[in-house]
Amino acid sequence: MRVDVVVVGAGTAGLVAAVRAAQSGRKVLVLAKGAGATHLAPLTIDVLGYAPERVESPARELAPFIAAHPEHPYARTGEAAIAEALDWFRGVMGDAYPYTGGLERNMLLPSAIGAPRPSALVPVTMAEGDLRRDEPMCLVGLRPLKDFHAALAADNITRLGVQARAVELDLDVDRADVNALGLARAFDRPEVRALVAAQLALRLRAGERVGFPAVLGLRHAPTVWRELQERLGRPVFEIPTVPPSVPGLRVDAILLGALRAAGGRIIIGSEVVGAAPDADGVTVRARAAGRDVEHRADWLVLATGGFAEGSITLGSDWRARETVLDLPLAHVPAPGEPRFAPGLFDEHPMSRVGVAVDDGLRPVGPDGRRVHERVLVAGASIGGAVPWKEHSGEGISVTTGHHAAGQLAGVAPSVGVAA
């Protein structure tokens, strides 16, 4: 296919880049080996949670963080780009799945085991779980769902200083093995939430806010959440659980809808196995049934992820390799140097490995010079960050995806494509 932009990867960074590029009038094609991290991540937009102490205000602490980490993706995009990207993201989600918060103050949301997670921009359906407030909590366990143990989470939250207790509800969902997605579909049905509210109402105490696992609807989450608040007469919040991530799937559906509405195309299941950039664009080779298929684009946005996604590999010879374009990688330990630290939660020397980019998100070599003008990099493919430790993963993905598409904005779309 002949398009303006090929985006490789359908995770958060790839879809954000694709939607923004398509909305600015580009003809966009997304190619992905499979469905993306939206299916697994809670999609709270954590911008900076630890640096290394817990961050209360990203707005205040981003500048010193960037100064101390000149090779971090945020240092490449700049602080202003983060705020812009968050505003844009919030706009795209709109009323379909409203977000709240911002860079001024991190909220502190409970994880599925009741640990605090600092996050900047969160779905309204989760915001009432903020652990900085001290109203007591009642966490609701749904018996068929083995992925959320209300009592465990409540115990841990109580230890953090917020009174929390658990109640368990029986919910007949007609199957032995149900996951969050199955329950979310059930909550989309009005009779199911009416039943849950009725069962719950008598068991709540005065002044308690109510926490559910994040299963409050797949297609109609804001309605389900609002309705439960009204029926129960108190604040209700969701707590993200293990995959499948219902909140992530809500975001995925909205981004895909926005992409389609803007005329973008997506092929899931077509792995990009090679790309040849030249002065005018990029020729992309992707897997298809029976044979490889070639696509041609003016620009390629690489958003394939890092080690965890199989997009960067490490050989026994110490050589790390970016699999699509063989881009130069930074932060790779020299042969013989330690690659991993002994403790699981230590910072491993390998963890910052990724593509080095310049301020325009173009890949650069060890000398700092651009290796390809027509290639941009977004998301976890960029090196220099330790997202799980910084609590910065979605922040980096949304910011760099948005920023990558923004790099194309100054360039007029090619002839024949409606602006």
Added chain:
Amino acid sequence: MTAHEDSVLLDLVRGSLDHCVKCTICETHCPYSNVTPLFPGPKYVGPQAERFRSGEEVSPDASVDLCSSCGICTQVCPQGVHIAEINTRAKARLAESEGIPLRNQLIARPDVLGMLGTPVAPLANRTLSNRPLRALAHRILGIHRDAALPRFAGRTFRSWAKRHTPPAQATKEVVLFHGCGTNYYEPELGEKVVAILEHNGFRVTIPKQGCCGLPLQSNGIFPAARSYARRLARRLAPHARRGVPIVGPPTSCTLMLKREAREIIGLDEDPDVRVVSEHTYDICEFLLELHERGELRTDFQPVEETVAYHAPCQQQGHNIGKPALDLFALVPGLRTVELQARCCGIAGTYGLKVERRQISLDVGADLFSQIRDAEPTVVACDAETCRWHIEQETGVTNLHPIDVLHRAYGLDRR
């Protein structure tokens, strides 16, 4: 199963097993496990259960048989695990061990049914729409009385093709793979494909050909599926070796030629199958490639209709996106609604079976309600069994995208 084909499958398919990280993405997308508690999902019956059925062992868990082989799990897997292929193979072993029921032997052979039914089409069609007889077939054979069955055309596409005179001035050549559905039930679809290709300056070669073996594969009858696929590939291979593209309207059957014969029934090393695989095109894929090279005629006339387009699972298995949408965009006046549901629920012969009927309808419910909401003039869909099923369940006329393009070219008025 022969040792050789088994080792091919071992490398190709089973080798992908250890890439599974149990992320649940396949289960998120499986249209079947999402509607029935009887099917625990592709991960559960696939990468997890496969560890208990190494070598010749039969699956200890029969629920794998509820997999429809729609292939969506393989498409969405970000780790490249061949989930659908693993499960289709496990289903075949299960079927082999339990014996194939007569019904499955029958519905898996559209070529034989077509040959038998065509000469006596009026009688055959009356039989297939006769309520008491369908009730009998429901009870005795297990073919659901309300499931959509096609109508015999009473003539074959091949007999039309024999009489058809190709245009003299054609310079480019293309081979048509028409499939059983076109030959026995929808010969007019084949005629329209020929008309469109000839309109674009092609000479259409229609070699002798039979069934691709897909229904046999779906019903777990691998040895027969292999001999069908091999025989078809042998007939098409000489053309592929000359570099002539092989195009076809039945998207499930072109996918069988491209990939499934190689990866599911293990013919990856058959040189005929390989060369045919590399040269086969879904018809819309082929037309769109022509357009991108600037070689497709775009003398389309306005078609003032709303077309709701459903890309069937097997069409998505080509990994080519939805070329029909890009072709529709060339037609002035045409309003296109892209339907968002993944599967209609028929999955070839799955929804015909009495014990699968309710699951099939539950899978299709989402698609059917989207179609009702869209209030389209027609539904366009690339696979014939899906069209028959969707038309019966929604009452909306279902056509191959080719039919829309044929009218847009004005070829129906010549």
